Amino acid sequence: xxxxGPVIIDITDxxxxxxxxxxxxxxxxxSIFISGDYCYIGDDVIGMSIVDxxxxxxxxxxxxxxxxxxxxxxxxxxxxxxxxxLYTGLTVIDVADPEHPAVAGGYDTPGRSRDVYVAGNYAYxxxxxxxxxxxDxxxxxxxxxTGSYDTPGWTIGVFASGDYAYMADGSAGL
Numbered sequence: 001x002x003x004x005g006p007v008i009i010d011i012t013d014x015x016x017x018x019x020x021x022x023x024x025x026x027x028x029x030x031s032i033f034i035s036g037d038y039c040y041i042g043d044d045v046i047g048m049s050i051v052d053x054x055x056x057x058x059x060x061x062x063x064x065x066x067x068x069x070x071x072x073x074x075x076x077x078x079x080x081x082x083x084x085x086l087y088t089g090l091t092v093i094d095v096a097d098p099e100h101p102a103v104a105g106g107y108d109t110p111g112r113s114r115d116v117y118v119a120g121n122y123a124y125x126x127x128x129x130x131x132x133x134x135x136d137x138x139x140x141x142x143x144x145x146t147g148s149y150d151t152p153g154w155t156i157g158v159f160a161s162g163d164y165a166y167m168a169d170g171s172a173g174l
Contacts, residue, residue: 005029006041008056020056025049035076038062038098042071048083050098065093065101073115075123080104080140082123084113089133090125092140107143109133114156117165122146124165126158132167 005025010018027045034040037054047066051059070086081093081101089109094102111130116123121138131151135143153172158165 005043006032006039006051006059008053008059010056021053021059023051023059023061030071031073033074033076033081038076038095040074040076040081040095042074042083044070047071048074048081048093048101050095050101052098062098063101065103067091067093072113075116075118077118080137082116082118082137084116084125086112086114089113089127090116090123090135090143092137092143094140105139105141105143107135107145109135110148111155115158115168117158117160119160122160124158124160126155126167128154128156131155131169132158132165 005023007022008020010020025043027043029041031042039051039053041049049064050062053059067085069088071083073084075082079096081095083091091106092104094104109127112128115126123135123137125133127133132149134147136146137143151169153169155167157168
């Protein structure tokens with residue numbers, strides 16, 4: 001298969017993975033997030049795409065929201081997609097109607113957003129040279145900065161668990 005975007009692989013038998021379906025994106029797909037029957041894709045040309053994967057052998061394009069700013073990663077929860085955009089920080093997109101996603105709010109972080117992890121009322125953004133940005137998203141239409149931590153490296157990944165945030169910090173390590 002010559003798909004240029006996400007592929008769906010059946011791993012029922014881990015020793016023999018089988019390609020089930022694929023979706024060709026317009027640009028490069030940098031991330032995916034699965035929520036229910038939908039796959040949310042960060043695509044550097046058309047923004048965040050939504051693909052119906054209820055039939056894994058026949059994924060169907062549902063809609064997209066063009067963030068215009070290189071969406072690097074997507075996290076979906078509570079009817080909203082939180083998109084880390086390389087050049088403009090965090091964009092919050094209402095995805096309650098997957099065929100018609102609409103911007104709900106956003107916050108322009110000081111660095112270069114590469115990843116986002118949502119836990120409770122907070123979005124934790126790996127913001128490149130600006131380290132970790134903590135953003136209150138209790139009102140998705142008005143995300144507000146809560147705190148930050150300037151790491152020694154270039155923060156490119158974040159995962160929050162309990163009372164801790166773990167960051168991939170480029171050459172500085174974890």
